[in-house]
Amino acid sequence: AQSVTQLDSQVPVFEEAPVELRCNYSSSVSVYLFWYVQYPNQGLQLLLKYLSGSTLVESINGFEAEFNKSQTSFHLRKPSVHISDTAEYFCAVSVGYSTLTFGKGTMLLVSP
Amino acid sequence: DVKVTQSSRYLVKRTGEKVFLECVQDMDHENMFWYRQDPGLGLRLIYFSYDVKMKEKGDIPEGYSVSREKKERFSLILESASTNQTSMYLCASRPRGGANVLTFGAGSRLTVL
Numbered sequence: 001a002q003s004v005t006q007l008d009s010q011v012p013v014f015e016e017a018p019v020e021l022r023c024n025y026s027s028s029v030s031v032y033l034f035w036y037v038q039y040p041n042q043g044l045q046l047l048l049k050y051l052s053g054s055t056l057v058e059s060i061n062g063f064e065a066e067f068n069k070s071q072t073s074f075h076l077r078k079p080s081v082h083i084s085d086t087a088e089y090f091c092a093v094s095v096g097y098s099t100l101t102f103g104k105g106t107m108l109l110v111s112p
Numbered sequence: 113d114v115k116v117t118q119s120s121r122y123l124v125k126r127t128g129e130k131v132f133l134e135c136v137q138d139m140d141h142e143n144m145f146w147y148r149q150d151p152g153l154g155l156r157l158i159y160f161s162y163d164v165k166m167k168e169k170g171d172i173p174e175g176y177s178v179s180r181e182k183k184e185r186f187s188l189i190l191e192s193a194s195t196n197q198t199s200m201y202l203c204a205s206r207p208r209g210g211a212n213v214l215t216f217g218a219g220s221r222l223t224v225l
Contacts, residue, residue: 044204094212102156
């Protein structure tokens, strides 16, 4: 069975600073990888996904993540964060179309 | 856009009560899921369904049951609510094919007193 580890439960950062949210997974077979974001009082929304092909994937709001097979990682990065990026971020993994396994989440706190 | 609607955003129930959480999606998705979300534990899968009248246990099914009588509706049932079931409950759906991307509802926050 697959598993996901998000190494930081909370990441405080100042506005316009870069940020990296870390995610490592464990699986003996090929996986699909996802980042979801949850804004306060809302459900989760897909931020970006890796299925195959290019190992660097990007979202429409400036986030990117890189699939690193050798390190079994899928870290999320943004070069310059905004206050509006304050949210909880969840990394998730699936083997094919099996059910998703989520990490425990990382709260990104952006302050002025 | 696909919409997943959870009719009750906030509920307060008493221990021992029967609780129904309803979820409706409007894009003809075959697969539907119920997760619970707790601080520090992330999302844990309770039950899922691949089709009408089909259900599969997830990682934490104890104390819960589900019903899927119509394709668009997936209900989570707490037969006898307990205080340790106080949580945020998230419903999600996805089509049979595609990229295994879930669309989530806004959540139902249940407090059991």
